[in-house]
Amino acid sequence: MLSVLHQTFPQHTFLMNGLIHGVKGLLSFLSAPLIGALSDVWGRKSFLLLTVFFTCAPIPLLKISPWWYFAVISMSGVFAVTFSVIFAYVADITQEHERSTAYGLVSATFAASLVTSPAIGAYLSRAYSDTLVVVLASGVALLDIGFILLAVPESLPEEMRPVSWGAPISWEQADPFASLRKVGQDSTVLLICITVFLSYLPEAGQYSSFFLYLRQVIGFSSETVATFIGVVGILSILAQTVVLGVLMRSIGNKNTILLGLGFQILQLAWYGFGSQQWMMWAAGAVAAMSSITFPAISAVVSRNADPDQQGVVQGMVTGIRGLCNGLGPALYGFVFYLFHVELSEMTEDEPSDKVLKPNMANPSDERSIIPGPPFLFGACSVLLSLLVALFIPEHTSLTLRSGAHKKHSNGAQSHALLPPAHLPEGKEPLLDDSSV
Structure with missing residues (x-):
């Protein structure tokens, strides 16, 4: 993608890369909670098809028309939020004690694809030719869609759906900002969202520039970078x-979340101060351990949400990740710019003397002290995330709906009862009708 981006926008490669990711991330942030909430209403399978299709739809355009490719991949952020639907699906079909392991498997298979696909593509x-790579990727995407259509059953039972397909939904259900407004209504949801934002922001920035950084600043060859991806990916799966x-x-x-955040702080600080190749390998091993954070957070969110709210809560987490993307x-691009570290596209045969090694002979050169400034900014962000995560309660009940009544398709209502501690002795529980 970066090669085509460089050919299309030779003077503004990384500026356009940031703009494309920015538009896509903002759209994902706005749409992920809505997609998740609608999957709570209409079922998971349809939205699984929708999100996978729009995630993969831009791929053929990479060879057909680069301009259309970058336009479509930017706009695909509206529907390219597969994780919110997948994690809600997992919550539907697993018991609570199985959920953290199941989320780990989902994240691990995602990591497995990241391990194998760069090597196969390269x-x-x-x-x-590059054309074969695009054709093969498009074929795999079609197989994925066919697999969902034929082999993946619906996970959300009919009796748990408030409405059926074709039935009208309220404006609150369709309002893309409704879920975002409800974040502040539950302190636990707010703490989790802040934790995800502060921890995933540097991770998303790292993905966008780290492998180019390894080549230009640290001096990795393209083969070594591919090996690095593979080793760290395998360790992440484990x-x-x-x-x-x-x-x-x-x-x-x-405590699992806090441990994962601690590993991430150590990893980013090591990337920031490291100037030797062995340091990158050591930090990569620590990075693999930090990968436990997101599935652990998703398990916490899932365990504390009602069964009919799994889509909306996972959508919030996915939306925050989309914004960070x-x-x-x-x-990261801005911090590199501030510290005069210019990352530009390298060809396979780039001469080694063009590697941007830190000038150790000149102590006034910022890169002689801090080779990777953005990674240190990231470590500070994750430290703040860890401090916020300390206040997340171990067990709680997430409140995301504004109504005390949840209406189901059979017309029945489930009433939220006032806590017994607030009732006079001998009195029946009172129904809270304030927001029917």
Whole structure:
């Protein structure tokens, strides 16, 4: 993508990269809670198809028309929020004690795709052509859509859907800002969203520039970068499948989140101060352990939300991540600019003397002290995230709906009762009719 971006916008490659990610991230931020909430109403499978289709739809345009590709990939942020639907789906089909392991498996298979696809793409591109890579990626996307259509059952039972397809929904259900307004109504939801924002913002920025940083500043070859992705990816899979389950059972949800954030702070600080290749490898191993944070947060959110609210709560978390995907690259690019570290597209045969090594002979050169300034800014952001996460309660009940009554398709209403501690002795529970 960066190569095509460089050919299309040779003078403003990383500016346009940040703009594209920014538009896509902002649209994902606004739409993810809505998509999640609608999946609570109409079921998961339809929205799983919708989100996967729009995530993959821009791929063929990469060769057909780069301008259309970048336009469509920017706008695809409206529907490219697959994780909110997938995590709600997992919550539908698992017991509470199984959920953290299941979320770890979802994140691990995502990591597995990140491990294998760059190597496969690089090999096919070098041995054959970029066109074959795009055709193969498009074919895999079509297989994915076919698999969902034929093999994936609906996970949300009919009796849990407030309305059926074709039935009218209220403006509150369709309002993209309704879920965002409700974030502040529950202190736990607010703390979780702030934690996700402060921790994922540097991670999103890191994804946008880190591998180019390894080549230009640290001096990795393209083959070494591919190996680095593979090793860190495999370690991340082990962390999210084996280690995550053990930690959740032994130290609990909250402490697992805090431990993951601690590893992330160490990783980012190591990336920021590291100037030798072995330091990057060591920090990469720590980065694998930090990957437990997001599935642990999703498990906490899921465990404390009602079954018919799984889509909307997972949509909030996914929406925050989408916003970070837009802001993170811009933040990292701006900090690199402030510290005069200019990252530009490198070709495969870039001479090694053009590597931007820190000038160790000149102590006044910022890069002699801090080779990677954005990573240190990221470490500070994650430190704030850890401080916020300290206040997340271990067990709570998330309140995301404004009504005390939830109307179901059979016309029945489930009433929210006042807590018994507030009732006079011998009195029946009172119904809260203030917001029917």
